[in-house]
Amino acid sequence: xNKSIFRNTGLVTLVSLLMACGGDNKDxxxxxxxxxxxxxxxxxxxxxxxxxxxxGGFEEDTTGQTTPVGNWVFRxxxxxxxxxxxxxxxxxxxxxxxxxxxxxxxxxxxLGDNPWGIExxxxxxxxxxxxxxxxxxxxxxxxxxxxxxxxxTPAPDYGQLSLVKExxxxxxxxxxxxxxxxxxxxxxxxxxxxxxxxxxxKSIYLDEFSGFILDDVxxxxxxxxxxxxxxxxxxxxLAPNFNIGVAVPAGGxxxxxxxxxxxxxxxxxxxxxxxxxxxxxxxxxxxxxxxFFYDDSDELVNYAKDNSLTIHGHVFVWHSQIAPWMQSxxxxxAAWITMMENHITQVATHFEEEGxxxxxxxxxxxxxxxxxxxxxxxxxxxxxxxxxxxxxxxxGAEFLPLSYKAARAADPDADLYYxxxxxxxxxxxxxxxxxxxxxxxxxxxxIDGIGFQSHISLNSPDISTIQAHLQKVVDIRPKxxxxxxxxxxxxxxxxxxxxxxxxxxxxxxxxxxxxxIVKTYLETVPEDQRGGITIWxxxxxxxxxxxxxxxxxxxxLLFFNDFTAKPALQGFANALKELIEVAEPAPSSxxxxxxxxxxxxxxxxxxxSASITLETTQAHNGNNSALVQGRTETWNGIQKDVKGLxxxxxxxxxxxxxxxxxxxxxVSPDIKLTLQIEHTSTEYLELTPVTTVNTGDWxxxxxxxxxxxxxxxxxxxxxxxxxxxTADFYVDDVSxxxxx
Numbered sequence: 001x002n003k004s005i006f007r008n009t010g011l012v013t014l015v016s017l018l019m020a021c022g023g024d025n026k027d028x029x030x031x032x033x034x035x036x037x038x039x040x041x042x043x044x045x046x047x048x049x050x051x052x053x054x055x056g057g058f059e060e061d062t063t064g065q066t067t068p069v070g071n072w073v074f075r076x077x078x079x080x081x082x083x084x085x086x087x088x089x090x091x092x093x094x095x096x097x098x099x100x101x102x103x104x105x106x107x108x109x110x111l112g113d114n115p116w117g118i119e120x121x122x123x124x125x126x127x128x129x130x131x132x133x134x135x136x137x138x139x140x141x142x143x144x145x146x147x148x149x150x151x152x153t154p155a156p157d158y159g160q161l162s163l164v165k166e167x168x169x170x171x172x173x174x175x176x177x178x179x180x181x182x183x184x185x186x187x188x189x190x191x192x193x194x195x196x197x198x199x200x201x202k203s204i205y206l207d208e209f210s211g212f213i214l215d216d217v218x219x220x221x222x223x224x225x226x227x228x229x230x231x232x233x234x235x236x237x238l239a240p241n242f243n244i245g246v247a248v249p250a251g252g253x254x255x256x257x258x259x260x261x262x263x264x265x266x267x268x269x270x271x272x273x274x275x276x277x278x279x280x281x282x283x284x285x286x287x288x289x290x291x292f293f294y295d296d297s298d299e300l301v302n303y304a305k306d307n308s309l310t311i312h313g314h315v316f317v318w319h320s321q322i323a324p325w326m327q328s329x330x331x332x333x334a335a336w337i338t339m340m341e342n343h344i345t346q347v348a349t350h351f352e353e354e355g356x357x358x359x360x361x362x363x364x365x366x367x368x369x370x371x372x373x374x375x376x377x378x379x380x381x382x383x384x385x386x387x388x389x390x391x392x393x394x395x396g397a398e399f400l401p402l403s404y405k406a407a408r409a410a411d412p413d414a415d416l417y418y419x420x421x422x423x424x425x426x427x428x429x430x431x432x433x434x435x436x437x438x439x440x441x442x443x444x445x446x447i448d449g450i451g452f453q454s455h456i457s458l459n460s461p462d463i464s465t466i467q468a469h470l471q472k473v474v475d476i477r478p479k480x481x482x483x484x485x486x487x488x489x490x491x492x493x494x495x496x497x498x499x500x501x502x503x504x505x506x507x508x509x510x511x512x513x514x515x516x517i518v519k520t521y522l523e524t525v526p527e528d529q530r531g532g533i534t535i536w537x538x539x540x541x542x543x544x545x546x547x548x549x550x551x552x553x554x555x556x557l558l559f560f561n562d563f564t565a566k567p568a569l570q571g572f573a574n575a576l577k578e579l580i581e582v583a584e585p586a587p588s589s590x591x592x593x594x595x596x597x598x599x600x601x602x603x604x605x606x607x608x609s610a611s612i613t614l615e616t617t618q619a620h621n622g623n624n625s626a627l628v629q630g631r632t633e634t635w636n637g638i639q640k641d642v643k644g645l646x647x648x649x650x651x652x653x654x655x656x657x658x659x660x661x662x663x664x665x666x667v668s669p670d671i672k673l674t675l676q677i678e679h680t681s682t683e684y685l686e687l688t689p690v691t692t693v694n695t696g697d698w699x700x701x702x703x704x705x706x707x708x709x710x711x712x713x714x715x716x717x718x719x720x721x722x723x724x725x726t727a728d729f730y731v732d733d734v735s736x737x738x739x740x
Contacts, residue, residue, distance in 0.1 A: 051133065051211035052126050058102040058207065061088040068104070075119040079112030079428060082195050086120060089205070098138040098172050098207040106206070108199040113427035113465070115148050117195035122209060124154060129185040135177045135211035137190065141168035141204035148193040151179040156384050159548075160457060160490070161188060168204065178214070180498050182552075222501045228508055230565040232573030235270040239580040243532025245273035245312060247486065251296030253278070255542055258299060262563045263538050268307050270558075270569075273361075275312045275485070275534055276300055277544075281321045285347055289325045289339075292346055301351065305359045306616060308623055312485070312534065313351065313363040315419065316344045317403045319377060319389035320368070327390060336394040341406040348410035354696070362415035362531070364451055364485070365407045366400055370420060374432035400436065401445040408446040415531065419451035419485055424469055425461035437476055449481030449531045454517075455545075457490040458509055463516045470524045483531025484521060488556035489513055489568070490545055502555045507567045510555070515571035522579040539563060591645055591652075592718075595734035597624040607719050608636030618730050620657040620698045625732035627661060631725055635674075638731055639719035642675070646707035646716070651739040654687040655702040656720060660695050661728035668694045669724030673701050673734075678715035687718070693729070704739065 054070035055061065061068045065088040068074070074086040089096060089105045097103040108118055127133060135151055146167045153159035161179035181188065190209060235244045246267060248257045257263045267274070278284060279296045286292050304311050317340060329339055344365075351360040368377065369389065375381040378392030391399040407416050418437070423430045433450060440447045450473050473482045489510055492498045499506065521533060537543045541561045545554040558569040594602050597614065604626060606612045615627040628638050646652065658671050673687040688703035701720075720731050 048212035048214070051135070051213075053122065053209055053211060056122075056209040057098075057100050058088055058104055059100045061102055063088055063090045063102075071123045071125065072104075073119075073121045073123055074104070075121065077112075077117070078119055079114065079117035079195070081110060081427075082112030082117030083109040084118045084194065085109070086118075094172075096140070096203075096205050098140070098205075100207075103205045103207040106194050106199075106204045107201065108194055108196070109201070111197060111200070112195045114425055114461075115193035115195050116191070118193065120192045120194075120206060122190040124187045125189060125211075127181055127185060127188050128213065129181050130183040132178065132180050132214040132216070133188075133211055134214050135162075135179065135190065135209070137175050137192070137209040138172050138207045139166065139168060139175055139192075139204065140172045141170070141199070142202045143168065143170040145199050145202050145204055146196055147199075147204060149175050149177060150189075150191040150193070151177050152189050152191055153185065154187050154189055156386050157548075158191075163457075163460075172207075225501065225504050225507075227504050228511065228567045228570070230567060230570045232565065232570050233269075235569070235573055235576060236272040238573060238576040238582070240272075240582065242530060242576075242580060243273045243310070243312075243483075243534075244271050245275055245532055245534030246271045246538055247275040247277045247314075247534060247536045248300070248538065249277050249542065250300040251279040251284070257538075258303065264303075266538055266559060266563060267309070271309070273310045273312055273532060273534065274300065274304050275314050277537075278321070280313055280347075281315055281318065282326060282343060283321045283323045286326070286343055287323050289323075289329075292350070294350060297351075301359050302617075306623065309359075310361045311359055312483075312532075313360045313414070314485075315364040315367040316347060316407060317365060317391060317399070318367040319391065322390070329390070329394075333395055336391075337399070337402060340391065340395070340399060341402065344403060344406040345410045348407055348414070352411045352413070356413070358413055360411075360414065362417060362448075362483075363407060363411070364419040365403050365416050365447075367419045368421065369400060369418075370429050370432050372422065372426055372429055374428040401440060401443065404440065404445050404447055415448040415481060416446055417449045417451045417481075417483060417485070417531070418447060419453060421453040421455060421486075423450070423452045424454045424456060424484075425465050427469070430469055430472060434472060434476060437480060441478060447480065449483050451483045451485035451531070453486040454484050455486060455488055455490075455536070458506075458513055463520055466517060467520050467524055470521060474525055474529060479529055481529050481531040482521075482525045484517075484533040486536040487517070487533060488536045488543060488545060491555045492553060498552065500553065507555075511567035511571035513571070514558075514568045515575045518572050518575035519579060522575065589737045590735060591738065592640070592642070592734060592736040595656075595736075596622050597626050597732060598622050600624070601626060604638055604640050607639040607717075607721075608633050610636040610638065612638050615730060618659065620659070620732040622732075625659075625730045627728065627730050628720070629661070629728040631722070631727075634723055634725065635719075635721050637720045637722065639717045640734070641716070642718045642736075643713060643716040645736065646705075648707055648710055651704055651706040653702075653737045653739055654705050654735070655700055656688070656734040657698045657700050657732045658693055658720065659698045659730045659732075660693060661730060663695050665695055665727070667724050667727055668692050669722045669727040669729075671699075671701060671720065671722045671727075671729065673703070674719055674721055675705070676715070676717040676719065677709055677713055679709055679711040679713045683709070690723075693727075698732070 058068060066074050076084040076086045085107045088102055090101050091097045093100060149164045151162040162177040164175055164177055166175055249255045250258055371377050371382055371387055376392050376397055377387060378389030380387055404416055437447055470482055491506060491510055535558055537557045539559045539561050540555045540557050543554055543556050545556050558566055560566055601614050609632045610628055611630045613627050615625045616623060619625045626638055654673055656673050670690045671693050672690045675685040675687050677683045687705045688701040691701050693699045
C-alpha cells in the first residue's frame with residue numbers, strides 16, 4: 001500500500017531552542033507530536049472487459065499451418081478467379097511478427113472481381129449485445145499495399161458494423177475498429193480482404209487480434225447541420241424520356257403513400273415511375289390459393305394513372321414473401337408448374353390494359369434465383385440457410401424459362417426483367433445471369449432486361465466495378481435493357497462508432513456517390529437500352545435499412561424525414577443535367593388552345609341541353625377528357641368559340657378523338673366535328689366526315705377544311721355532335737393545325 005506521512009518535527013525543535021535561550025523558570029509544556037496523516041488509497045482503474053478471442057496472435061499454431069487454432073478461417077480463393085497463399089509463418093519479433101514469433105502471411109497471386117475474393121476471418125466471436133467494442137489487429141505490408149478490415153454480423157447477413165480501408169506503409173500498423181452492437185447481437189466476425197491489384201505477389205502480415213468493451217458514452221447532442229444547397233426542382237423534368245422511379249409503401253401499411261400528401265408531392269414533382277415495395281408480391285396478391293386480392297395494388301395503379309406515372313411490377317416469382325399455402329403446396333412437378341403459371345397469368349392479365357396506354361409497363365418476372373457463387377438458389381451448393389427455393393426444388397431450373405413464357409403470353413407489351421442483388425459487384429453471380437439470358441435467346445425464351453437491385457454502401461463498390469458490370473449486360477446480343485431497380489446507399493457506419501446524425505461532410509460524400517452512379521449508368525448504357533433508375537424509398541425513415549440486418553439509423557435515400565431534399569438529390573440531378581440531352585420542343589403548330597382538356601374545361605361549353613364534365617379516368621392522351629351526356633337533340637354536344645381562328649383561303653387539318661361512355665351499348669352512333677359560322681347568314685360546315693363509332697376504343701374524327709368565307713363573322717363555334725341521342729361519349733385531343 002502506498003502511504004504519504006507528514007511529521008511536524010521542525011516545529012518541535014524550534015520551540016525547544018527558544019526555551020533554552022530564555023524565559024521564566026516555569027515548566028513550559030512541550031507540544032505533543034502531530035499524529036501521522038495517511039492519504040486514502042487511490043484505486044487502480046479497472047481493466048476493460050476483453051473480448052473472448054482465442055489465439056489472437058497465432059502463437060498456438062505451427063509454421064505452414066493453413067487452418068489455425070481457434071475461430072480463424074483462411075480463405076485464399078473465395079472467387080473462382082482469385083488465388084493466393086495464406087499460412088502461418090515464424091519470424092523474429094518485430095520483423096514479420098509484431099509480438100511473439102508467429103503471424104499470418106498473405107501472398108496474392110491472381111485477383112477475383114471483389115476484395116473479399118481473398119479473405120482472413122475470425123468467425124463467431126462472442127460479444128455482449130448492446131455494447132460498444134474496440135477491436136484492433138496489427139498489419140504490415142510493403143508500402144502501397146492495402147486491405148479492408150471489417151467487423152460484421154455473422155453469415156448470412158454480414159451486416160456492417162465497422163470498416164477501415166487501410167493503405168500499408170511497410171511498418172507495423174495498428175488497425176482499430178470501433179463497433180456498436182445491437183441488443184440482439186451475440187456474435188460478430190472480423191473479416192480482412194486482400195484481393196486488390198496493388199497486392200499481387202506481395203506479402204502482407206497480420207498479428208495480435210484483440211478487443212474489449214468500451215465504456216458507455218453519453219448521448220451526443222445533435223447540432224444544427226448546414227448542408228450544401230439543393231437547387232434541383234424536378235428530376236423527371238431533367239430527363240422526360242428516362243424512367244426515374246421510386247419504390248413506395250401502399251395498401252394497409254402504416255406509412256402508405258396514399259395517406260401521406262407530403263410524399264405524394266415529392267413523387268409527383270420528381271418521379272415518373274413507381275415500384276410497389278410489397279403489395280404486388282405473391283403473398284399479397286394471392287394469399288389463399290385461387291383467391292386474388294387486388295384492392296391495394298389497384299389503388300396504387302389508379303394513383304399512378306391519375307398522375308401520369310407508370311409502374312414497374314414487382315414481382316411474379318420469388319422464393320421469399322410467398323403465401324404459406326404456396327410454400328407448402330403439395331403436388332408433382334407438373335402441378336407445381338401449373339400453379340406457378342396460373343399465378344403469373346392471373347396477375348399479369350389483371351394489370352394488362354387495352355391499347356398502348358398501360359400503366360404497368362414492366363415486370364420483375366423472377367427475383368433472386370441465384371446464390372452468390374453463381375449456382376441456382378435451392379441447388380444446395382452452399383451451407384447458407386438462404387440456399388432454398390420451392391421453385392427450383394420442385395420444378396428445377398426449368399421454372400425460369402417457363403415463368404417468362406407465361407408472362408409474355410399474359411402481357412405481350414410489358415418489358416420482362418430478371419432482378420437480383422449484388423449483380424452490381426459480384427461477377428460470379430452476374431455471369432450466371434448473363435449465361436441464363438444467352439440460353440433464353442438461343443431457345444426463344446422472351447426476356448427484355450436485367451435489373452440490378454443495388455443495395456450498396458457509400459463508395460462500395462467502387463465506380464470502376466459498377467461500370468464494368470453494367471457494360472457486361474450492355475454487350476449482350478441481342479440487346480437487352482439495363483435497369484437499376486432498388487438503389488439505396490447505406491451511410492452508417494464506415495470505420496468507427498455509428499454516426500448519430502448525418503454530417504455535412506458525409507452528406508456531400510453521398511451526393512458525389514449518387515452523381516457518380518447516375519453518370520456512370522448514363523455514360524455506359526446506350527439510350528435504347530436504358531430501363532431507368534429506381535430509388536428504393538422516398539424519405540430516409542421509410543427505408544428498409546433502418547431495420548436490416550438490425551435496428552440502426554440510416555440515411556440511404558434522397559430526402560430527409562422532414563421531406564426536404566438532401567444533397568444526394570442534387571448529385572442525381574447534376575448527372576442528369578450533364579448527360580441527358582433534352583430536345584427543345586418544336587414550335588407548336590396547334591391553333592386550338594386546351595383541345596386536350598389538360599387545363600380542365602376552360603373555354604369549352606355545353607351545347608344545347610347537353611351536360612359536360614371533366615373526366616380523369618379516361619383520356620386518349622394525358623390525364624383528362626370531356627364527358628358529354630344528357631343530349632336531347634343531335635346537334636347537342638360540346639362546343640368552343642373559335643371566332644377569328646380561320647383565315648380566308650387557308651387549309652386546315654381538323655381532328656378529334658371520341659370514345660363511347662357505355663362499353664356494353666349496342667348503339668354505334670355517327671359522330672362528326674362541325675363549324676357553325678355566323679356572318680351574313682348562318683352556315684353549318686362539316687369539318688370531318690361522319691364517322692361510325694363502336695364500343696371499346698378511341699376513334700379519330702379527321703378531315704381537312706379550307707376557309708372560304710370572306711365576310712366578317714360575328715360568331716364561330718366548333719362542336720362535336722352525334723346522330724344518336726342516347727349515346728354519351730368522351731371527347732379528347734381536339735386539334736386544328738394549318739396545312740403549310
